[in-house]
Amino acid sequence: MLILVPTDIEAKPLIEAGLRVDIVGVGPVEAAIGAMEALSKRPSSVAFLVGLAGAYPDTDLLCGQLVLATEEHFADLGVCYLLTEGPLCGPFPVPTFCDLKKPFLEKIIFLLQEAGFDPEVGPLVTVSCVTRDYQRARRFRLRYDALAENMEGFAVARVAQKLGVTLIELRAISNLVAYPEAPWEVEKALNNVKEALLCLRQRL
Numbered sequence: 387m388l389i390l391v392p393t394d395i396e397a398k399p400l401i402e403a404g405l406r407v408d409i410v411g412v413g414p415v416e417a418a419i420g421a422m423e424a425l426s427k428r429p430s431s432v433a434f435l436v437g438l439a440g441a442y443p444d445t446d447l448l449c450g451q452l453v454l455a456t457e458e459h460f461a462d463l464g465v466c467y468l469l470t471e472g473p474l475c476g477p478f479p480v481p482t483f484c485d486l487k488k489p490f491l492e493k494i495i496f497l498l499q500e501a502g503f504d505p506e507v508g509p510l511v512t513v514s515c516v517t518r519d520y521q522r523a524r525r526f527r528l529r530y531d532a533l534a535e536n537m538e539g540f541a542v543a544r545v546a547q548k549l550g551v552t553l554i555e556l557r558a559i560s561n562l563v564a565y566p567e568a569p570w571e572v573e574k575a576l577n578n579v580k581e582a583l584l585c586l587r588q589r590l
Contacts, residue, residue: 387587388430390421392538396437399580414514417538421545432490432552435542436579439534439557442527443564449571450578452505455555458484458540459530461511484543490552501585508533512540518566534559
């Protein structure tokens with residue numbers, strides 16, 4: 387299994403469990419560079435991007451819950467206004483969407499459900515800055531019907547798309563964006579990611 391993670395913190399429990407991982411870096415730029423390097427060194431038809439995510443309001447997601455991405459949106463690339471954001475237009479069109487709905491994703495969902503995991507499946511959003519504003523979080527939730535946000539998904543998805551690699555993005559909720567001051571449950575989230583990956587390694 388080719389497993390990509392953004393940070394040392396996310397990598398540590400996976401390495402301790404005997405999983406081989408490549409650390410790609412935090413944020414869209416570092417993640418794109420790191421993913422390109424990892425996929426160039428170890429070519430693969432499938433790659434997993436795993437790590438933490440912040441759940442959006444009105445999703446009923448809880449800390450520790452697993453989520454699988456069906457698509458990624460680069461939400462804050464564009465024009466920034468006082469109270470909202472908009473896409474670049476005119477002579478500056480740029481891609482801000484990646485579809486991750488592949489047959490292999492259906493297999494992953496089935497295998498995890500069969501093993502007793504209950505991942506939530508749906509769109510995720512990539513941001514350059516962690517959201518600490520409720521209204522911003524609610525906009526992204528409603529605009530993209532998104533479950534949660536992260537800082538690397540779209541970038542890694544674009545690299546995978548360019549290289550013809552199927553990307554499975556599996557994350558666990560570490561924090562609820564609606565409550566920015568609440569402590570993050572990092573250990574719980576990463577343990578659930580680890581258990582899911584160990585399960586998949588046995589079944590794939």
